[in-house]
Amino acid sequence: MSAAISMQTMQPVLLYGQYEWDQNWLPADEFEARLGIVRRVMADRGWKGVVVHGDSQENGLLCYLTNFIPNQRWGLALIGADGPPRLIVSVGSRDLPAVRKQTWVQDIRATSDIVSALGSWLQEVFDKSHAGSGPGKIGFADAERMRFDVAGKALDACRGFAEVEDASPALVAITRSKRPREIALLRLSYRCLHVALGEVERVWRNGGDDRAALLAGERSARIAGAQDVRMLCSVDGTGALRPIACESPSPSRAGPVEPWTVYFALRRGGYWAEAMVTMTGAPSPAQRAARRALESAAASVHAGISCRDLLGRMEADRGSYAGHPILGSGACRASGRALDGEPWMRADSDEALVENGVYTIAAGVGGGDTGHVLLSTTVLARAAGHEILWPAAAAA
Amino acid sequence: MNADERVKAVLGEMAEAGIEAIIAVCGSVHAFQKPNAVFLLSGVRSLGDAFVVLRDRGDSTLVVSPAWDACRARERSKTTVTDGAADIREALVAAVERIGLPPAKIGIVGLDSLSLAMGTWLLRALGNGARRFDAEFLRAARRKIAEEIANAERATRIAEQGWETLLSTARPGMHELELATEICGRMTALGADDNFLMLSASQHARAVRPPSRRILEAGDIILCEISPGFDGQFSQICRTALVGELPGIFETKYELLREAVRRGMKTAVPGASVAEVVRAMNLILEEAGYAEFCVPPHMRARGHGLGVGSISPGDLTADNKNILDRDMVFVIHPNQYMPETGYMMCGEPVVVTDAGARALTTRLATLDRIAIRQ
Numbered sequence: 001m002s003a004a005i006s007m008q009t010m011q012p013v014l015l016y017g018q019y020e021w022d023q024n025w026l027p028a029d030e031f032e033a034r035l036g037i038v039r040r041v042m043a044d045r046g047w048k049g050v051v052v053h054g055d056s057q058e059n060g061l062l063c064y065l066t067n068f069i070p071n072q073r074w075g076l077a078l079i080g081a082d083g084p085p086r087l088i089v090s091v092g093s094r095d096l097p098a099v100r101k102q103t104w105v106q107d108i109r110a111t112s113d114i115v116s117a118l119g120s121w122l123q124e125v126f127d128k129s130h131a132g133s134g135p136g137k138i139g140f141a142d143a144e145r146m147r148f149d150v151a152g153k154a155l156d157a158c159r160g161f162a163e164v165e166d167a168s169p170a171l172v173a174i175t176r177s178k179r180p181r182e183i184a185l186l187r188l189s190y191r192c193l194h195v196a197l198g199e200v201e202r203v204w205r206n207g208g209d210d211r212a213a214l215l216a217g218e219r220s221a222r223i224a225g226a227q228d229v230r231m232l233c234s235v236d237g238t239g240a241l242r243p244i245a246c247e248s249p250s251p252s253r254a255g256p257v258e259p260w261t262v263y264f265a266l267r268r269g270g271y272w273a274e275a276m277v278t279m280t281g282a283p284s285p286a287q288r289a290a291r292r293a294l295e296s297a298a299a300s301v302h303a304g305i306s307c308r309d310l311l312g313r314m315e316a317d318r319g320s321y322a323g324h325p326i327l328g329s330g331a332c333r334a335s336g337r338a339l340d341g342e343p344w345m346r347a348d349s350d351e352a353l354v355e356n357g358v359y360t361i362a363a364g365v366g367g368g369d370t371g372h373v374l375l376s377t378t379v380l381a382r383a384a385g386h387e388i389l390w391p392a393a394a395a396a
Numbered sequence: 397m398n399a400d401e402r403v404k405a406v407l408g409e410m411a412e413a414g415i416e417a418i419i420a421v422c423g424s425v426h427a428f429q430k431p432n433a434v435f436l437l438s439g440v441r442s443l444g445d446a447f448v449v450l451r452d453r454g455d456s457t458l459v460v461s462p463a464w465d466a467c468r469a470r471e472r473s474k475t476t477v478t479d480g481a482a483d484i485r486e487a488l489v490a491a492v493e494r495i496g497l498p499p500a501k502i503g504i505v506g507l508d509s510l511s512l513a514m515g516t517w518l519l520r521a522l523g524n525g526a527r528r529f530d531a532e533f534l535r536a537a538r539r540k541i542a543e544e545i546a547n548a549e550r551a552t553r554i555a556e557q558g559w560e561t562l563l564s565t566a567r568p569g570m571h572e573l574e575l576a577t578e579i580c581g582r583m584t585a586l587g588a589d590d591n592f593l594m595l596s597a598s599q600h601a602r603a604v605r606p607p608s609r610r611i612l613e614a615g616d617i618i619l620c621e622i623s624p625g626f627d628g629q630f631s632q633i634c635r636t637a638l639v640g641e642l643p644g645i646f647e648t649k650y651e652l653l654r655e656a657v658r659r660g661m662k663t664a665v666p667g668a669s670v671a672e673v674v675r676a677m678n679l680i681l682e683e684a685g686y687a688e689f690c691v692p693p694h695m696r697a698r699g700h701g702l703g704v705g706s707i708s709p710g711d712l713t714a715d716n717k718n719i720l721d722r723d724m725v726f727v728i729h730p731n732q733y734m735p736e737t738g739y740m741m742c743g744e745p746v747v748v749t750d751a752g753a754r755a756l757t758t759r760l761a762t763l764d765r766i767a768i769r770q
Contacts, residue, residue: 006461006482008424008444013428014593014594016593094602148509326462
């Protein structure tokens, strides 16, 4: 198995943005429907309850079920076999009013004592289920990512009541196929991304330095309602990317570096849109080859195609250029629900694209006379065919 | 104190504890009110999980993830060696093997900042007997080094400019998020590498909250906690502005908060306890008849440490018996709810000196006004 790819961004200490629950886009019945799906999974697996963790860095599942995104620290969604869900949040009681505005869940409890919060819920769950029917099982999603001190206490609290099983694979699988309202939100996120990157390019081509260009893009994104914006860019021609907004100015960087690669991601309405673009005065042969390869791959996307076939097709079209130091020659990942935690798949992966799944496909070229190139396209896989959410043409 | 002196202090604690190597770890989620041991030893705020191995000889190795972030880390790192790892777990295992010491001679710092998966992996690699060394390490690292104090001053300048931008930009009709976007953008352009920003407006607030799409209106009280970071060192100012004209009682009550800051700063000398500082700050408010409001939820804490590195002396609460030391940097903020005005915010970042705490700001907070432009 080839080495893992990481397109890691810098996690801010506090998220800020438009986090209030917008019922125009995601009314309560949407979440009730999702809850119904989770309960079918629970019944299949014999789980009496499911605990879903999310923190400010990774919260795709938590957000999917509750619309809540912790702006710092963590939250837990507690789902029983019936009845309304409960949300436990690591905030002070005076911060609850702000949390209430973010979620359709009405039973919200602020706590720093995860043991008693989980314990009292589990007591209710197991009191409700028939006494004497055995210890039972619960599912716990995202436990592996919980902070070490909190995780230990949480899992111990759960094991006092039931056998704990990892719910992440089953719940993540539910979210792979996007529902109609999610697709609408993703289209909105990508429109927002298009405008933001347009601003980045405009400032850069008018002679602005990399920081000014990226800040212009971030401003555009946030004014349009982005909840979170992450940016990386090339600075020194080595292929490495940096969180440029997290850098104090370096005296060695006098102006824009060409070719200039940017990774830009924004989240709007709970859904991430991401893109890799490479800007130059005039596209190099390597850049044109990478773009052709991406367009060819995108054109072949449909539900059921494997990453192996998809990326293999790209490999054939990109020519013999060396791979990018970060990405290699090409990779693909599920997109929309999560960002840094979503793994990239290479051409040796047989994972198949699911119907109504959204995928970012990226092509990379590294070094030599061409400079480093990273481009991406994002595609919605349909039963037969696809819809382009972010075209490769926007990338070069 | 400089970085070498800090390492020497840590080595001293190690020697006292019979520890011959420490592994300081951090995860990818940084919190400016939690200590970051990797940053304290290296000066690097990592993208992904990272660790530093410090040997009792004084040599140290920083390993960051992802591997491609090593370039950036090398530019900043104070460790002897800096490397990047595509697989941080494998790098940890390799590092433990290279240390080649029995677990009882190895100290771990920062375990709680890791994910369950990473923390479990580390403990498995170390085997039984490795000790948590957080308390001793943080004791040694409680004072900011000169570079961190200088960065705190830079961050404070940025915060003040952020506030000036707010005062010149805010107007009725714009929403809080628009205002937050403008001031954060300005601060990033000035060099801020992150920001813990709380900004809200209302006619009568119980607390500050994150910015939303609430539209600013005449008669609003804008509350702002501006906390930019510069090269990993955060600072914080707490400010209040009135939109348009409001009754004089606001000035009167705000002066109580300013006096609480002054008294807190005067009391914050080396050797004083945090509790003493809090008592001095609370006294002015108690004398004014607000004793029942000097507890949560009407306030949270009278201040706190400023990371990403050391967060000494911790939260400024009445039960915090930590002793202040020179070069500790923290914010003093008697942010307070009062029934006549609602919640108001007033706070300065300070550094402890022998003569008391010195504010890092160019001016102490005043109750600012935003004129309504016709």
